[in-house]
Amino acid sequence: MGKDSIRQIAANKKAYHDFFIEDTYEAGIALAGTEVKSLRMGHCSLKESYIQEKRGEVFIHGMHISPYEKGNIFNRDPLRVRKLLLHDYEIRKLKAGVERQGYTIVPLKIYFKGQRVKLEIGLARGKKLYDKRESIKERDVKRQAERERDQ
DSSP: OOTTOEEEEEEOHHHHHHEEEEEEEEEEEOOOHHHHHHHHTTOEEOTTOEEEEETTEEEEESOEEOOOTTOGGGOOOTTOOEEEEOOHHHHHHHHHHHHSTTEEEEEEEEEEETTEEEEEEEEEEEOOHHHHHHHHHHHHHHHHHHHHHHO
16 A cells, blocks of 8 residues: 555545535544554545534534444444544634634544655535435436436
8 A cells, every 4th residue: 555545534525415515624633543454444434524613623513433343342333422633723714714603613534644644624614405316416417418428
């Protein structure tokens, strides 16, 4: 594996359905050793996770990392709150974005970049129901065009 090789562990596909992603950031995560081993085996879920900023620090809540089967007493709580590692200017940008009405920070995907675990997060604006319907309609039209082109 090269220094810049990227191997995706999990993605939050629902985030692209529920939100307009305005801006993305790459963050490191403060993890325990057994959590990294579990991630190497692909045991992670971003489904119900969300990100909060508190006192100048950013945390991810609800990210599930399954306990490492050989970890015994060293395993941590699978749903514990984990600190994200970002530069101060990135945290200030995210905080300013959240203070604008309707914006939130959502986790998009988690992956290995070389030996390090990275989390891609996005500053996002929630979609209304009619926006979601429009997205579904566009996707169906693209699929139909693909089918007609392949025949």
